[in-house]
Amino acid sequence: MLSSLKPRIQITGEEVLHVLRCLVVLAGVVAFGTAGFTLIERDWGLWKSLFFTLITITTVGYGDQGLSPSGEAFAAVLLLFGIGTATYSLTSLVQLVVSYHGAGKKRMQERIDRLTDHFVICGFGRIGQIVCEQLVAAAVPFLVIDSDPDEVENAIEYGYLALAGNSTDDEILAAAGIPRARGVVCAINSDAENVFVTLCAREMNKTAFIASRASTAAAARRMERAGASIVVSPYTTAGQNIADAILRPRLSEFLRNHSESDFELSELTVAEGSFFDGRSIREVGERFPTVVFVAIDRAKPATIVRPGGSQVFLAGDHITVAGERTILEEVFREAEAGAALASV
Known part of the structure; x- marks a missing residue:
């Protein structure tokens, strides 16, 4: 039930390829710079070449680190082409993340609009x-x-x-x-x-x-x-619950235990032409013997508490019932043609 409420975001194959392209390009720039510094500056290790590549394409800068003329020329090329390529790749990835966030909100609102x-x-x-x-x-x-x-x-x-x-x-x-x-x-x-x-x-x-x-x-x-x-x-x-627990402990315990069971107190409305409409409590009770009809609320007369077996249900009656949830669901289908069960 809960998972069905989540706004799902579908990732297309084109978007996946775009992400992969950005990652490949970014990794290619880093690999190119690392390999270039390693070959040109022979006294540099792999880690130092990788480090200088990263701080070059991120424009952090590292000052004069004793680069050879060939190394300086390579750093200039890396600055010209590497920075632009890396910036494009990173910007594309950020835009994709932002677009997914916006798409999630849009899909959420679309589902809300359908409620x-x-x-x-x-x-x-x-x-x-x-x-x-x-x-x-x-x-x-x-x-x-x-x-x-x-x-x-x-x-x-x-x-x-x-x-x-x-x-x-x-x-x-x-x-x-x-x-x-x-x-x-x-x-x-x-x-x-x-x-x-x-x-x-x-x-x-x-x-x-x-x-x-x-x-x-x-x-x-x-x-x-x-x-x-x-x-x-x-x-x-x-405060009322605490007072009930003190003054009527057995009743309080009974209600507390049954609130966690299948036994429920609910309400329904009789629909015109339904099984309930025009039938007495005795007739309905023959079909649902375990259901208790606690009260009937109708405009005229006032609410009928503990209605007798001869009391007839009328369309528009609001009925308070008690019983097992599975049985009450069937009662609701007969009285309200599939209305949802609203337990209290």
Whole structure:
């Protein structure tokens, strides 16, 4: 999965030949100079001839080293022809490296431009990395934005699509495809930046699900006003988890153990004309006996918690279900015609 996300750079045969030609020409100049000094200056060894050849073609210079008239004439020829040839070869190699770097960025942007219904992760810190891991496990497309080039390189090494830039920049957000994204995760370590990104993302996409990280209650309120769908405080969540572990240790252990197993709590939406549409929980349960239907969320009436067996599913219902992942994948295929599983 991860390797498939990496922007691949194809090396053509012509480019390989060009590199080989440059290396051969460069090696030829060095060999020519070394052999010439060795033959002309008979008291010079091979190493000294090689050394003087290198500092000649690199224009370092070595002053008066007791060259014979023939040696001076040979050094002049080497300066005239060797420097130009070596410079051309080295410049060609550098240009090739730079062009590959630019081609990699271009291919990366081309793949990003093809993304639809994806998530944009702003900030590749500890929280952003965990979110990415979960999205990879769920096979959900996403890309990363971070202002730190090192973090961007880390994301690319993991196999993620990534952009280097400030998430508060409208051009960067547009390049990430915010208008066609399913959602945005604001996981930057700055509350002020998360508020601004939330505001910009909501302006670009009115329907996107925006999750923001907040370190204070005041920042959380600002993010909600800016348009965040949900605001999460890592400190509050950590405190609640610790309190649950102290007050309800067995329940906490059960949830922790099952979060690492195939048992999952997920949500799905009933599509019109699907197997679920118009059938009761009892009828659906006969086909999926191990699945638990926890709640049904619909516009009218309010959310139905622990629905009975006679409750009928309707198109547009948002259902919270629990069960083994492999079984839930089949449930999703029947209810949403192949929609991706989004676990919580």
